[in-house]
Each structure stands twice: as structure tokens, then as C-alpha cells.
Amino acid sequence: MRVLVPKKSLADALARVERIVPSRSSNPGLSLMRIDVRDDALVLSGSNMDVDIRSELAADVRGQGSYAVTAHVFGQIVRALPGDDVEMDLAENEMQISSGNYTTKLQLVAPGSAPVLSFPDSHSAGIDARLLARALGSVRYAAAVADFQAVFRGVKLELRESHTRAVATDGFRLAYYHLDTPTGLNADVIVPARSVEELLRVLDEGEVALQLDGGQLSVAHDGYALNLKLMDGTFPDYERVIPANYPVSITLPAARLSEAVSRVALMADKSANNRVDLFVKDGQLQITAEGSFGRSQEAIEVLQEGTDSEIQLAYNSKYLIDALAPSAGDIRLRFSGMNASPSVVNDLGDPGYLAMVVPLRTS
Amino acid sequence: MRVLVPKKSLADALARVERIVPSRSSNPGLSLMRIDVRDDALVLSGSNMDVDIRSELAADVRGQGSYAVTAHVFGQIVRALPGDDVEMDLAENEMQISSGNYTTKLQLVAPGSAPVLSFPDSHSAGIDARLLARALGSVRYAAAVADFQAVFRGVKLELRESHTRAVATDGFRLAYYHLDTPTGLNADVIVPARSVEELLRVLDEGEVALQLDGGQLSVAHDGYALNLKLMDGTFPDYERVIPANYPVSITLPAARLSEAVSRVALMADKSANNRVDLFVKDGQLQITAEGSFGRSQEAIEVLQEGTDSEIQLAYNSKYLIDALAPSAGDIRLRFSGMNASPSVVNDLGDPGYLAMVVPLRTS
Numbered sequence: 051m052r053v054l055v056p057k058k059s060l061a062d063a064l065a066r067v068e069r070i071v072p073s074r075s076s077n078p079g080l081s082l083m084r085i086d087v088r089d090d091a092l093v094l095s096g097s098n099m100d101v102d103i104r105s106e107l108a109a110d111v112r113g114q115g116s117y118a119v120t121a122h123v124f125g126q127i128v129r130a131l132p133g134d135d136v137e138m139d140l141a142e143n144e145m146q147i148s149s150g151n152y153t154t155k156l157q158l159v160a161p162g163s164a165p166v167l168s169f170p171d172s173h174s175a176g177i178d179a180r181l182l183a184r185a186l187g188s189v190r191y192a193a194a195v196a197d198f199q200a201v202f203r204g205v206k207l208e209l210r211e212s213h214t215r216a217v218a219t220d221g222f223r224l225a226y227y228h229l230d231t232p233t234g235l236n237a238d239v240i241v242p243a244r245s246v247e248e249l250l251r252v253l254d255e256g257e258v259a260l261q262l263d264g265g266q267l268s269v270a271h272d273g274y275a276l277n278l279k280l281m282d283g284t285f286p287d288y289e290r291v292i293p294a295n296y297p298v299s300i301t302l303p304a305a306r307l308s309e310a311v312s313r314v315a316l317m318a319d320k321s322a323n324n325r326v327d328l329f330v331k332d333g334q335l336q337i338t339a340e341g342s343f344g345r346s347q348e349a350i351e352v353l354q355e356g357t358d359s360e361i362q363l364a365y366n367s368k369y370l371i372d373a374l375a376p377s378a379g380d381i382r383l384r385f386s387g388m389n390a391s392p393s394v395v396n397d398l399g400d401p402g403y404l405a406m407v408v409p410l411r412t413s
Numbered sequence: 414m415r416v417l418v419p420k421k422s423l424a425d426a427l428a429r430v431e432r433i434v435p436s437r438s439s440n441p442g443l444s445l446m447r448i449d450v451r452d453d454a455l456v457l458s459g460s461n462m463d464v465d466i467r468s469e470l471a472a473d474v475r476g477q478g479s480y481a482v483t484a485h486v487f488g489q490i491v492r493a494l495p496g497d498d499v500e501m502d503l504a505e506n507e508m509q510i511s512s513g514n515y516t517t518k519l520q521l522v523a524p525g526s527a528p529v530l531s532f533p534d535s536h537s538a539g540i541d542a543r544l545l546a547r548a549l550g551s552v553r554y555a556a557a558v559a560d561f562q563a564v565f566r567g568v569k570l571e572l573r574e575s576h577t578r579a580v581a582t583d584g585f586r587l588a589y590y591h592l593d594t595p596t597g598l599n600a601d602v603i604v605p606a607r608s609v610e611e612l613l614r615v616l617d618e619g620e621v622a623l624q625l626d627g628g629q630l631s632v633a634h635d636g637y638a639l640n641l642k643l644m645d646g647t648f649p650d651y652e653r654v655i656p657a658n659y660p661v662s663i664t665l666p667a668a669r670l671s672e673a674v675s676r677v678a679l680m681a682d683k684s685a686n687n688r689v690d691l692f693v694k695d696g697q698l699q700i701t702a703e704g705s706f707g708r709s710q711e712a713i714e715v716l717q718e719g720t721d722s723e724i725q726l727a728y729n730s731k732y733l734i735d736a737l738a739p740s741a742g743d744i745r746l747r748f749s750g751m752n753a754s755p756s757v758v759n760d761l762g763d764p765g766y767l768a769m770v771v772p773l774r775t776s
Contacts, residue, residue: 123679123706130676132711144707152676154709313493313515316486343486344507346517348495 051140053092054110057131057149063094063105064125066274070103070248071096071121082164083121087140088114096121097165101245102277103252104169115140116161127154169275170268173259175234177214179271183253185216185227186246188376188403193243194220201283204240207267209233209260217288218243223369224288224406225376235262240281249276292394292406293386298356300330301398304377307335308370310348314339315367317346323410326367330385331360339367361385363393364410373405389413414503416455417473420494420512426457426468427488429637433466433611434459434484445527446484450503451477459484460528464608465640466615467532478503479524490517532638533631536622538597540577542634546616548579548590549609551739551766556606557583564646567603570630572596572623580651581606586732587651587769588739598625603644612639655757655769656749661719663693664761667740670698671733673711677702678730680709686773687730693748694723702730724748726756727773736768752776 067083075081086093090111095104117140128136133150145156186205194202198220208215214233217226239262241249252274259270269276311326318324319341329336333354338347363385374381379399386392389412395405430446438444449456453474458467480503491499496513508519549568557565561583571578577596580589602625604612615637622633632639674689681687682704692699696717701710726748737744742762749755752775758768 120706126679127676127709130679132672132676150711151713152673152709152711154677154680154707156680156707309495310515313490313495314517316489316493317517317519343483344517344519346490346515348513348515350514 051087051113051115052111053087053138053140055092055107055136055138057128057134057136059107060092060136061128061131063107063273064128066252067094067096067103067105068121068125069251070098070101072098073122079163079165081120081122082118082159083124084161084164084167085117085119085140085145086161087111087116092138095164095167097167100242100279101248102165102167102169103248104167104275106273106275117145118159118161118164119145119156120159124156127156167277169270169277170261170263173261173268173270175209175260175262176257177229177231177233177260179253179256179258181229181231182214182258183250185214185229185402187250188227189216189218189225190243190246190250191372191375192218192220192223192225192405199283200281201240201285204242204281204285205246206238206240206285208238209235209262211236217285219286219288221286222366222408223373224291225373226288226404228402228404233260235260237262238285239267240283240285241267241278242281245278249278252276291392292404293392296356296384296386296394298330298354298359298361299382299384300335300352300354301380301382302335302350302352303379304374304381304397306350307381307383308374310337310350311367311370314346314348317341317344318367324367325364325410326370327362327364329360329362330354332357362388363391364412365393365407366410369407373407376400376403376405414450414476414478415474416450416501416503418455418470418499418501420491420497420499422470423455423499424491424494426470426636427484427491429615430457430459430466430468431484431488432614433461433464435461436485442526442528444483444485445481445522446487447524447527447530448480448482448503448508449524450474450479455501458527458530460530463605463642464611465528465530465532466611467530467638469636469638480508481522481524481527482508482519483522487519490519530640532633532640533624533626536624536631536633538572538623538625539620540592540594540596540623542616542619542621544592544594545577545621546613548577548592548765550613551590552579552581552588553606553609553613554735554738555581555583555586555588555768562646563644564603564648567605567644567648568609569601569603569648571601572598572625574599580648582649582651584649585729585771586736587654588736589651589767591765591767596623598623600625601648602630603646603648604630604641605644608641612641615639654755655767656755659719659747659749659757661693661717661722661724662745662747663698663715663717664743664745665698665713665715666742667737667744667760669713670744670746671737673700673713674730674733677709677711680704680707681730688727688773689730689733690725690727692723692725693717695720725751726754727775728756728770729773732770736770739763739766739768 083096092109131149137148139146206217214229261268318339377397384394397403446459455472494512500511502509569580577592624631681702698713740760747757760766
């Protein structure tokens with residue numbers, strides 16, 4: 051069994067699969083990567099139980115067969131190879147890898163020791179990869195990290211006949227991204243936020259094929275196939291908590307606001323939710339913070355709507371900064387009221403994005 | 414008291430002082446930075462007990478006085494300032510920092526709470542900063558990290574009438590850098606390797622002024638003054654252990670050897686000293702390693718002297734790679750014998766550098 055493949059394409063594919071496969075696991079089979087050699091293709095696959103991944107590379111192949119190898123060792127070696135091409139000679143117990151003047155003999159394991167994975171042969175739906183990446187990448191931050199109900203650690207995908215929408219919330223803030231483009235599927239699913247990150251690394255240009263079956267969302271794109279295990283549970287009825295009326299709103303560049311909040315928040319106490327106060331009056335936004343080392347403030351001229359009112363609210367500065375990060379240009383920050391009434395960020399250059407932040411209760 | 418200073422020069426000076434001053438310390442005074450304002454200059458100073466540092470910046474000053482502030486908070490704020498210039502208004506308890514639309518009021522502490530530091534007014538000796546940096550930067554890696562006799566965690570500086578030499582060793586490897594340039598001092602001192610790192614960050618172009626007094630080496634350069642506390646103890650008689658005769662030597666580019674050793678060593682077991690084997694015969698260097706995942710090898714054509722002999726030696730790959738790192742071009746690797754007889758690296762483009770590595774005992 052002999053395989054000849056360009057180093058760069060092997061290293062890229064391996065890096066993606068290696069990210070998923072745990073380098074240590076109480077189940078030793080889980081740290082194995084399966085190698086399948088077949089007609090003109092080298093196929094690498096692995097799993098972390100939540101995400102299965104398969105990468106298929108065009109290769110110059112003689113023979114066919116299936117093998118398994120410790121993923122992270124194989125990955126380290128391929129990245130370090132000196133030549134532009136890699137020759138792999140696979141035998142039952144050993145794979146010889148040669149490149150330039152370098153040769154290594156790496157132990158192989160029976161392919162049955164690696165997880166048995168199954169990827170769908172056909173896909174019933176699809177969507178543009180860049181659109182899906184923009185939607186998922188814009189909301190992923192709002193999912194909870196830990197210590198929360200499981201469902202808050204996931205990203206909801208509304209795959210409807212008329213639209214596609216990604217939503218994440220941790221109960222204190224929420225983000226959604228709405229696409230008018232449907233996928234052809236009709237279901238709501240919740241994908242673990244960590245699995246969303248792995249999918250984002252694979253998404254490039256072109257179409258993503260989708261298939262929903264047996265508690266998993268299967269994705270095929272650009273030589274990669276992924277099965278994303280879905281989460282059980284009921285996602286909160288988030289639309290109900292987004293306010294309908296906003297008496298005051300301000301418009302300014304997202305980066306200008308984000309930088310000012312970061313700067314002022316340096317004086318905020320971390321133990322007090324990194325609190326910053328926003329005060330809006332007469333077309334001016336005043337940001338202040340106070341902590342054990344002193345206090346700081348910054349003023350920004352803004353375009354204000356609802357000029358007969360003034361607004362004073364306190365926020366966790368981290369939540370404001372996260373909500374602004376997906377926006378490159380001007381945003382509108384809308385205030386539904388005082389004292390812990392939710393505020394909403396709209397991206398004026400990208401109407402699909404909406405973020406909601408619940409201010410801190412101050413009285 | 415008002416000080417006007419360009420943001421960039423303040424941020425650069427602060428960053429250097431802030432690196433030294435511990436952000437947390439059981440002695441709260443130690444995390445303070447002292448600020449002295451005097452004729453056209455802003456002076457920042459601090460200490461970590463091993464290194465005292467003072468930075469003097471040209472500034473537009475009105476008034477004079479001395480203050481102290483928590484160093485890492487001041488540093489964070491200055492780095493985040495939005496404008497090109499910084500205005501500081503210092504009062505007894507509070508410093509107002511303004512830049513662009515941003516203002517902060519940072520609490521000050523009585524200057525007596527900060528460490529009392531004293532830097533020499535004049536210096537009796539000196540050397541070119543680039544030369545000193547090259548010497549110290551080339552040997553620092555060979556000092557021990559921990560778990561060793563204290564003196565092995567230092568860099569010896571031989572400040573002699575005829576030459577200057579930096580030496581470091583951890584007992585398993587050694588590096589020295591010899592300069593024909595004397596400093597004007599005549600003493601051997603040992604500087605903690607960590608303090609050497611801080612000095613290296615400050616060294617730029619031009620002259621470094623030196624003064625030796627009261628158990629410390631004082632350095633003045635480019636607006637900075639440092640006191641480096643010296644180590645007690647006797648540095649080993651290292652010249653005695655450098656072999657006089659080398660029956661075999663090979664010449665090749667440092668990077669070529671370093672990359673090949675790194676690559677082959679991927680298969681070596683970390684628990685077995687990252688062992689790689691070098692075999693030299695008939696103008697060819699063969700590098701091999703073996704571990705629990707398999708084995709690897711790489712061959713390199715080299716210029717060999719002593720061609721009637723062959724050499725087989727085992728090394729900790731990390732030690733070989735470290736010894737090669739200071740060299741940009743060709744090196745000569747000289748072998749004094751078999752089985753744990755020391756090997757020496759000479760940089761053909763930089764005769765000041767010498768590294769010695771003791772091979773692993775294999776029988």
C-alpha cells in the first residue's frame with residue numbers, strides 16, 4: 051500500500067481532524083484516527099463523541115486498505131516533514147513516512163480499534179457556506195460557558211421553510227442572526243457551541259450540504275464531512291423577551307464604542323460585574339466606571355433619537371464589548387427603558403444581526 | 414503639578430518598569446511604582462528586589478513632586494489611552510490622566526510607601542550595548558531553571574582588563590561568549606539569569622555605562638538605569654571541562670541540523686531525555702530516534718574532518734537545539750570522543766560563541 055500526497059494538503063486535513071480527536075482519553079480508541087486508502091483518495095476520520103469528522107484528499111494511491119494511528123503523533127510528524135511531498139507506505143503494523151531525507155516508521159493499530167463512524171451518502175438540503183459561517187460566527191459568543199442549564203451552552207439553528215436563523219443566549223444576553231435564505235430543512239435543532247466552533251473552522255467558500263437524521267446534523271463541505279450531535283432540551287422562548295419599544299437610541303461606529311467601553315472599564319472592579327455606566331443626553335454619550343483604584347470617563351458625540359429623554363444604565367462591560375464585536379461599521383444601540391430594561395444592538399450595515407444585553411440592576 | 418508627554422514614550426517606559434514591578438506581592442509596597450516629576454523630566458522607578466529599574470522621560474513639566482501608584486493599573490490605563498499625547502495632573506492623593514475625550518482619576522499613594530531606590534550618579538566603565546546584548550543573549554539558555562545549586566541559575570560575567578566574557582552552565586551543557594572588548598572593570602560577577610533577561614529588554618544601540626558597587630552591577634543606557642543584584646557563590650571552573658582534542662568534527666548550517674534534530678526527536682520518548690542518536694561516517698550524518706510510537710531517521714551530507722574515524726553519540730535533543738539557536742550560519746560540531754565525552758559547537762561566522770553539550774551516557 052503506497053500513497054503519495056502533497057505535504058500541505060495532508061497537513062491541512064490532518065490538522066482539522068486532529069483538533070477533534072482528543073490527544074488523551076479514558077477511552078484509548080478515541081485518540082485514534084482512522085486512515086482509509088481507496089481509489090485515488092486518502093480518507094482520514096476521527097471523533098470526540100460530539101463531533102465526527104472525515105476528510106477526503108485526492109492522492110496518488112497504489113492498493114487499498116484501512117488502518118488506525120494515534121492522531122496527535124501522526125499530526126506532529128507530518129507538520130515537521132522537510133519535503134513538499136509525502137510518501138506513505140502502509141503495512142499491517144507500521145506506516146513508513148518519507149519526505150526529503152527523512153524517514154519515520156510509525157506504529158499502526160487495527161482499524162477496528164478506532165471509533166466506527168458513519169457519514170450519510172447523500173444530503174437533502176444546503177446553504178451557502180459563507181452565510182452559514184457569518185450567522186454562526188456572529189452569535190456563538192452569547193452561549194453560556196458552563197454552570198448553566200445544558201441548553202444555554204448550545205446554539206439554536208432554526209431551519210425553517212422561509213428562513214434560517216442562529217440564536218444563542220446565556221440568560222443575560224442574547225444574539226441572533228437571521229438569514230432570509232432557507233436550507234430546505236424544516237426543523238429547530240440545538241448544536242453544542244463547541245461543535246459550532248469546529249464547524250466554523252471547516253466552512254470556506256461554496257455550498258454546504260446538510261442532512262438531519264438520528265439526532266445529528268450532518269454537514270459536507272470542501273472535502274470534509276461532519277456529524278454534529280444535537281442537544282436535547284427546550285430552547286427558551288427568546289423572542290418574547292426582546293422589547294417592542296425603544297424610547298431612546300443612539301448611532302455610532304461599533305469600534306468607537308467598544309474601545310471607549312474597554313478603556314473606561316479598566317477602572318471597574320471585576321468583582322462587581324466589570325460595571326460601566328452609560329449616560330445619554332442631548333446627543334452625547336458619557337461612559338463612566340469606578341473601582342478601588344479610582345474612576346474614569348469618556349464622552350462621545352452620538353446621533354441620538356428620542357432626544358427629549360435621557361438614559362442612565364449600568365452594564366457588564368464584557369457583555370457590551372462582545373455584542374459589538376461582530377459589527378464592522380455603524381451600529382444603533384436602542385434602550386427600552388431604565389434599570390435593567392434590555393438594550394438592543396443593531397448593525398446598520400448588516401440587518402441580519404441583533405444582540406440584546408440586559409443591563410445590571412442598580413436599585 | 415502638570416506633565417505633558419507623548420503617549421508612545423510614556424507607554425514604552427512604563428512597560429519596561431511594569432515588567433519588573435510585581436503585580437502581586439506579599440509586600441504591598443513592592444507593587445508600587447514611584448513617579449518623580451522634576452525639571453523637564455518624568456522619572457518612573459520600581460523594583461522586584463533582584464532588579465531595580467528607573468526610566469527617565471523628557472516631558473513638558475510644570476511644578477515638581479514625588480508620588481507612588483499601583484504600577485499595573487497605571488500601565489493598563491496608559492496603554493489604552495485614545496490620544497497621541499497624555500496630560501497628567503498630579504495632586505497629593507490623585508492623578509488625573511487625560512487623553513482625547515478620556516479622563517481617569519487614579520488614586521496615588523505617599524511616595525514613601527514605594528521601595529527606596531538609589532542609582533549611581535556616575536559610572537566608571539562601559540561597553541557597546543549591542544556587543545553586551547549578543548554575549549548575554551547567546552548564553553542565557555544554558556543556565557539552570559530550578560532545582561539546582563543557586564549559582565547555576567546565574568550568568569557569570571568575566572569583566573577582565575583584556576576581555577569580557579559571559580558564561581552559563583547547568584552542569585549538562587555550557588555556553589560562553591567571548592568579547593575581546595574590555596569594559597574597564599576588573600571583576601567576575603554572577604547575575605541571576607532572570608535579571609539578565611530584563612537587562613536584555615532594555616539594551617538597544619549605543620554605549621552601556623557600568624558601575625560595580627555594594628553587591629550590585631549598575632547599568633545606565635538609553636534613558637534607563639538598572640541595579641542588578643549579584644549572586645553569591647563560586648562559579649564552577651568551566652574551562653577545565655572543555656576538552657582540548659577533537660578527533661572528529663563536522664560542518665553544516667546550524668538551521669539544517671536543528672530542524673533535522675527537531676523532526677527526528679518527535680519519535681523520542683520525553684521520559685528518556687528526548688534521546689536522539691548521531692552517527693557520523695564518511696561525510697554523512699545520520700540522526701535517529703526511537704520511542705513507543707516507532708522510530709525515525711534523517712541523513713545529512715556534511716563536511717567531515719577526521720574521516721578515518723566514525724562517531725556514535727546520544728544527546729538530549731533539546732540541548733542540541735538550544736546550543737544551535739544563537740547561530741545564523743554554518744557551525745562546526747566537534748566530538749571529543751565516544752560515550753558521554755563532551756561535544757562542542759563553534760559558530761564559523763561568530764568566533765566569540767562556544768557551546769558545549771555533554772552527550773547521554775549509553776552504557
